Amino acid sequence: MQRALYRAERPEVFEDIIGQKHIVKILQNQIRTDTVSQAYLFAGTHGTGKTSTARILAKAVNCTGGTDAPPCGSCENCEAIREGRFVDCIELDAASNNGVDDLRAIIEMVKYPPTIGKYKVYIIDEVHMLSTAAENAFLKTLEEPPEHAIFILATTDPQKVRQTIRSRCMQLNFKRVTEDELIEGMDRICAKRGISATRDALATIASRADGSVRDALSILEQCMAAGDKELTRAAVLEYTGAAGEDFFLALTGAVIDHDAGKALVYIDEIVKRGKDTRQILKDWLRHFRDLMIVKYVGKAERIIGASTENIDRLRAQAKGVDAVFIEKAIRLISEYINLGRYSERPRILLETAAVRLAAPQGSAAAGAAGTARGTDPPAAAAAAETKAASRGSVTPAGMKEPEDDTPAGEVLADMIASAPREQTGDPDGMWNLIVREMSASDRSFMSLVGRNSAAAGYDEGKLAVTVSPGKLSFAQDKEPEIQRIARELFGPDVYVSLHGGEIRKSAAPESNSGISEDETSRIINEDISVNEVMEDVEDLFGIKPVMEN
Numbered sequence: 001m002q003r004a005l006y007r008a009e010r011p012e013v014f015e016d017i018i019g020q021k022h023i024v025k026i027l028q029n030q031i032r033t034d035t036v037s038q039a040y041l042f043a044g045t046h047g048t049g050k051t052s053t054a055r056i057l058a059k060a061v062n063c064t065g066g067t068d069a070p071p072c073g074s075c076e077n078c079e080a081i082r083e084g085r086f087v088d089c090i091e092l093d094a095a096s097n098n099g100v101d102d103l104r105a106i107i108e109m110v111k112y113p114p115t116i117g118k119y120k121v122y123i124i125d126e127v128h129m130l131s132t133a134a135e136n137a138f139l140k141t142l143e144e145p146p147e148h149a150i151f152i153l154a155t156t157d158p159q160k161v162r163q164t165i166r167s168r169c170m171q172l173n174f175k176r177v178t179e180d181e182l183i184e185g186m187d188r189i190c191a192k193r194g195i196s197a198t199r200d201a202l203a204t205i206a207s208r209a210d211g212s213v214r215d216a217l218s219i220l221e222q223c224m225a226a227g228d229k230e231l232t233r234a235a236v237l238e239y240t241g242a243a244g245e246d247f248f249l250a251l252t253g254a255v256i257d258h259d260a261g262k263a264l265v266y267i268d269e270i271v272k273r274g275k276d277t278r279q280i281l282k283d284w285l286r287h288f289r290d291l292m293i294v295k296y297v298g299k300a301e302r303i304i305g306a307s308t309e310n311i312d313r314l315r316a317q318a319k320g321v322d323a324v325f326i327e328k329a330i331r332l333i334s335e336y337i338n339l340g341r342y343s344e345r346p347r348i349l350l351e352t353a354a355v356r357l358a359a360p361q362g363s364a365a366a367g368a369a370g371t372a373r374g375t376d377p378p379a380a381a382a383a384a385e386t387k388a389a390s391r392g393s394v395t396p397a398g399m400k401e402p403e404d405d406t407p408a409g410e411v412l413a414d415m416i417a418s419a420p421r422e423q424t425g426d427p428d429g430m431w432n433l434i435v436r437e438m439s440a441s442d443r444s445f446m447s448l449v450g451r452n453s454a455a456a457g458y459d460e461g462k463l464a465v466t467v468s469p470g471k472l473s474f475a476q477d478k479e480p481e482i483q484r485i486a487r488e489l490f491g492p493d494v495y496v497s498l499h500g501g502e503i504r505k506s507a508a509p510e511s512n513s514g515i516s517e518d519e520t521s522r523i524i525n526e527d528i529s530v531n532e533v534m535e536d537v538e539d540l541f542g543i544k545p546v547m548e549n
């Protein structure tokens with residue numbers, strides 16, 4: 001059985017690491033000046049190279065190759081570490097061995113000097129999964145580590161690592177890898193394997209990988225499995241089941257021309273070629289997002305992972321369409337993506353979206369609520385404004401959202417309209433948007449988490465959120481989705497850190513229940529109150545339960 005590309009292509013020396021240049025620089029400098037730390041915390045999302053880097057560091061401190069920039073990757077120690085048979089490099093996966101006994105056994109051995117190497121290196125993966133007892137046992141060792149020991153703790157969730165442990169480590173944050181770095185890395189691997197890949201092809205893979213080397217290489221592997229010696233963008237689109245830019249340019253062109261018939265023919269053709277309609281909806285959303293970016297950003301190549309030729313095509317199309325239409329399309333398509341999660345016939349959704357977008361602006365079909373821009377009765381406009389204001393006025397003036405039934409679309413439009421402000425860190429506004437986006441697909445989220453949480457602060461990509469203790473585990477269950485939405489809304493480096501605590505009710509999103517402070521603290525302290533249960537029922541089923549005394 002062939003090893004997965006991600007494993008087969010694990011970097012062996014610092015130069016091979018894809019991305020993370022800032023971290024490589026720090027570590028190489030420490031090795032050169034003999035100032036390697038005794039404890040590191042490698043933090044970052046999956047597939048960004050934490051474990052690979054830890055092993056390279058283990059090699060570097062034990063390398064006997066005599067090179068100026070260790071590790072050499074080829075001396076006896078380097079090879080033993082690569083093959084996982086180096087007795088002084090001990091790896092532990094806390095996600096599977098989180099018991100105190102496993103760790104205690106390892107810690108027992110820390111005091112003995114290394115057998116072969118210069119340092120004993122302990123790599124503890126997913127360290128936030130250690131049990132409290134295990135953490136306690138470990139903390140003692142970390143307070144006074146023997147000179148010959150180096151601890152490398154890796155985690156996808158540094159906020160869950162106890163502060164007392166974090167404070168004893170040098171924390172290095174592994175960033176999502178940029179598309180350029182992914183392209184460069186994949187290019188190197190392709191060259192090594194005698195495959196020529198166009199930059200376009202690799203850019204398409206990179207844009208799908210969302211900053212993860214592991215994801216990029218697994219898509220690349222999928223494309224290489226066909227055995228082609230040349231990898232083109234068309235081939236990548238074929239293997240990944242995605243439609244090409246040509247299709248989205250044509251489909252968008254048809255709706256801009258109000259030619260619904262032509263749009264439906266294009267959709268029919270692409271579906272017959274076996275493309276996944278849910279994916280097409282998502283990619284179409286991305287196309288409109290790209291159109292908006294080329295409309296406003298001069299050097300769009302930096303933001304959009306597309307070739308110069310494709311950017312020129314996007315730019316030409318963007319010229320012929322106004323921003324209001326793009327915004328409407330983004331809103332409408334995201335609404336249909338949400339609907340698609342539950343639909344067994346996503347093709348109909350794609351077709352309906354196309355027909356609605358192709359309808360002339362101002363017609364009844366143009367808007368979900370049958371309202372058209374500029375023709376709202378004053379009362380409706382005022383209501384929309386009030387609603388916007390009550391949401392913390394994330395909708396700037398002149399970007400009224402009269403439609404009431406498009407929560408996801410609203411969020412996106414708001415996000416796009418106010419992106420610079422959100423980026424500078426308005427924690428309440430950011431958390432509000434995330435809660436609303438979550439609630440669009442999961443009605444219970446608003447009542448269970450939304451009303452029982454508040455943003456606590458925003459700093460360098462970390463949005464800290466306090467959740468009342470009784471709802472914390474529910475929120476944590478939803479964490480992957482929360483993180484995904486946070487990234488979608490605010491960029492790849494933003495993540496949400498959830499922790500339990502008392503909520504200042506006034507700051508909780510959309511808390512307009514009118515209950516008193518006393519009642520609030522009672523609800524928080526008692527965890528689940530009758531009122532809350534009733535609220536949940538109301539939110540989940542849209543009915544108001546009647547209480548019997």
Ligand SMILES: [Zn+2]
Nearest residue numbers: 063072075078
């Ligand atoms: Zn070596």
